[in-house]
Amino acid sequence: MAGPLVRRSAVLSACVAVATALGSLTTPAPPASAAPGHEVPAGHHRADGGAHPVEANPDEVAVLGEEHARAHAQRRLALTGPKDYPQSKRTAGLASLTASQRQVNAGFAAAQFGRFTEFFPSPDFGVHTALLPTGRVLLFSFERVEVNPTKETGPTDRIGRTNAGRAFLWDPAKGTGPRAFKKVEPPTVLMPDGTYAPRPAPFFCAGHAFLPNGMVGVFGGNTGGKGGSGAKLSFVFDPWTETWFRNQDMSVGRWYPTVVTGADGRQIIMSGQSERGTGTPTPVVERFPALRHPVPWRPYDIPVGLPSERLRVNAPFRNDYPHLFSLRDGMVYGLGRDADQQWVFDPVKETRTDLPRRPADFRGYGSAVPLPAGLRGPDSVLVLGGDPHDPNTYRLSGGRWTTEEPRAFGRTQDDTLILPDGSLLTVNGALDTRDYGHGPFNPQADLTYRQIELRDAHGHWKLGPAQRLPRGYHSNALVLPDGRMMVTGDELQQIANDPDIRDATDGSIELYEPAYLHRGGHRPTLDRAPRGELRYGAAFEVHSSTAGEITRAVLLAPTTVTHAVNTSQRHLDLSITGVRGTAIGLRTPPSAADAPPGYYMLFLLDGRGVPSTAAWVKLGAPR
DSSP: OOOHHHHHHHHHHHHHHHHHHHHHHOOOOOOTTSOOSOOOOOOOOGGGOOOOOOOOOHHHHHHHOHHHHHHHHHHHHHHHHHHHSOHHHHHHHHHHHHHHHHHHHTTSOHHHHOEEEEEEEESSOOSEEEEOTTSOEEEEEEOOSOOOTTSOOSOTTOOSTTSOEEEEEEOGGGOSSGGGEEEOOOOEEEOTTTTOOEEEOOOTTOEEEEOTTSOEEEEOOBOOOTTSOBBOOEEEEETTTTEEEEOOOOSSOBBSOEEEEOTTSOEEEEOOBOTTOTTOBOOEEEEESOTTSOOOOSTTOOOOSOOOEEEEEEOOOSSSSOEEEEOTTSOEEEEOSSTTOEEEEETTTTEEEEOOOOSSOOOOSOOEEEOOBTTBOOOEEEEOOSOTTOOOEEEEETTEEEEEOOOSSOOBSOEEEEOTTSOEEEEOOBSBTTBSSSOBTBOOOOGGGGEEEEEOTTSOEEEEEEOSSOOOTTEEEEEOTTSOEEEEEOHHHHHHTOSOTTSSOOEEEEEEEOGGGGSSSOOOOOOBOOOSEEOTTOEEEEEOTTGGGEEEEEEEOOOEEETTEEOOOOEEEEEEEEEETTEEEEEOOSOTTTSOSEEEEEEEEETTOOBOOOEEEEEOOOO
16 A cells, blocks of 8 residues: 555646646636636536535545545546547537528528627626616536536536636626636535535526515525436625625525516516426425515615515426516416416415416426516416427416417527517527537538527518527526627537637627617717606606707616526606607606516617617616
């Protein structure tokens, strides 16, 4: 048996060897504002199976300590990853996608269909995204544990410190380079997984929604093991200080829950796989913050250590991530993935009422949108993807379902956004979870899933240009204040087409400019808007140097989205009460049921349907 001195010498030699090998593979360290040098990412669908924890060499543990030894093991794994799926294959994949995108999109006029523009690296996969009232975008997900896209890259079933989360901010005002990103790591936690190893909170596959003060409430996550099990974690992200704060744990664990903000500004949390593991969805409904605590209203009202509370009603969804919407009657509509699980909840009386069975059968991950309804809040919802064999769209209105005009083809994992002009745009999609038409965990993708679809004010759909990357499971999109659309997500495709898998920037973002930005002439301007809180049903004034051209003013709620679930979208027209010089008189929506309290983007549109750059306004006032 080797003596301790010999063993120590061998271990230290291994340390030098690993460092040398890594040095030959890695690029210079990125700036502090860019991505960290962690190994990575994400995905964690229960059907994928779990990855095995990285085992440290016992001799290295004895000499270097478990943490250092585990880092060595992880780095050795990283060295083998590119060999399993070589860089040449990733480079060729991205080049092929770039070429096919260019060829397809040559046939789409930007003035009619819009166009995809910039494509650039991101330090995060963007499994979760949220547009903050500061104009920055919050992206968060997990640390990767595998760089071969034909394998599970995320720590779905990991136990211990490799099951960790990460988060970044992207500031569009700073462009698209490394300096535009800032790491905002989640709090370090000790998870009840038997190891109690500290790590950044594993809050991937949580649910989230906005509070009235612009903060993002994030609930749940992955404890690890049991095929993936629910965490009781409860956080808020403060966009004003760019800091995470932890609250009291929820009463049950939740992995894949949904959260929606109600008319009172409180958040309703439903569903998710419990702490007992996959296959145990919880029927418990919770509210944050509990009624005995005030709603966080002002930017300095920071929720720290606040509890949620259980409601008397339950929500026995059989499948995770149901669509939740707070409509203008003040009720919360829960549209489950199963056709027979369609309910309406009264958050005040804490009751649940059955809705008619949806015409379509089971719907997997696919989008749903509260349809614009003019000067009032939405009173109907359009359910779109989730079934690759059914292109129909289904509308719930007045307690009845109708089958609406279909899209060109069925798709799952899609994201549908409301644009400032009230039209809809679908982006992203796949045949199934991590299946782009050629089997699961195969990066090859059918071109059709890369094409966007556009729905006009009359409900008619048309196919549009193609995005660069196929993006399915974990893909996301949101509308920026300048009217462009940001597209990100899908760690499998991001890793499979990474221009340099050796650096720490495995994600990517693509920008799309809608047709209204290509109609020629100048855009309308919004020069000044109120900075204080606006009460409901109240008159207010904005100023524009193009006031005489303005025909429409709209509010568009910012998006917070994951897994094709977007509970925050909302589009309302504002009544124009008069124009005097550069001043435009407007009136806010009638009630909080029409537009829950919080921050909205205010756009002014001209007669061509071209929007200004938005100004942020805040609706509601504390009672």
